[in-house]
Amino acid sequence: DVKVTQSSRYLVKRTGEKVFLECVQDMDHENMFWYRQDPGLGLRLIYFSYDVKMKEKGDIPEGYSVSREKKERFSLILESASTNQTSMYLCASSLRGAYTDTQYFGPGTRLTVL
Amino acid sequence: GENVEQHPSTLSVQEGDSAVIKCTYSDSASNYFPWYKQELGKRPQLIIDIRSNVGEKKDQRIAVTLNKTAKHFSLHITETQPEDSAVYFCAASSSGGYQKVTFGTGTKLQVIP
Secondary structure, eight states: OOOEEESOSEEEEOTTOOEEEEEEESSOOSEEEEEEEETTTEEEEEEEESSTTOOEEOSOOTTEEEEEEETTEEEEEESSOOGGGOEEEEEEEEOOSTTOOOOEEOOOEEEEEO | OOOEEEEOSEEEEETTSOEEEEEEEOOTTOOEEEEEEEOTTSOOEEEEEEETTOSEEEETTEEEEEETTTTEEEEEEOSOOGGGOEEEEEEEBOOSSSOOOEEOOOEEEEEEO
8 A cells, every 4th residue: 555654744834944844655656746735726736756866847846946865755845935835735656657647645734834 | 838627616416416527638748637536634546547548437436538639528426425525636647657747726526415
């Protein structure tokens, strides 16, 4: 059974703080993703990675960076948190392959920036 | 880039009735169309998907149809039950490994007992 875990379920930070969100998957998946989920806006892709040390910008990368030093771990970094980054953040992973596209999601981190 | 539009944003049906959610996509290169269900407070989970080489796929009470010409695909749920109440997301991607999936904005389905 695929397990994707995220470091925190709830997080409260102050404006200007540097914030780290961690995601770990235990199924040796090559692809990993970070989304933010806001009401009425669906799941928007922030960054994704298809291999260690590789990263690609998604649709809304501004204000975020990522790190993938190990295959199982994908970190999302908010360099200087702002109130408009208050959101639910979801991590996902998937196998790389022609017919193995299912994304497995983590439980989410609800981040509040005050 | 790909753009996926999803309608309606909310849908209420009586238990036992059918529910239909529709999505359109813009990129003709997209060839994989999954649907995810997110129950309240839980993570999204894949419920069904379809690839561009088929027009319809069924799994018990759930079916998905795809019209590549019109760039349109739909989720059909028959004999709805209260446990079908959730937010449903459609998505589109170009399959084959280096996938970037674009999601729709979601449909909140409420099944009224």
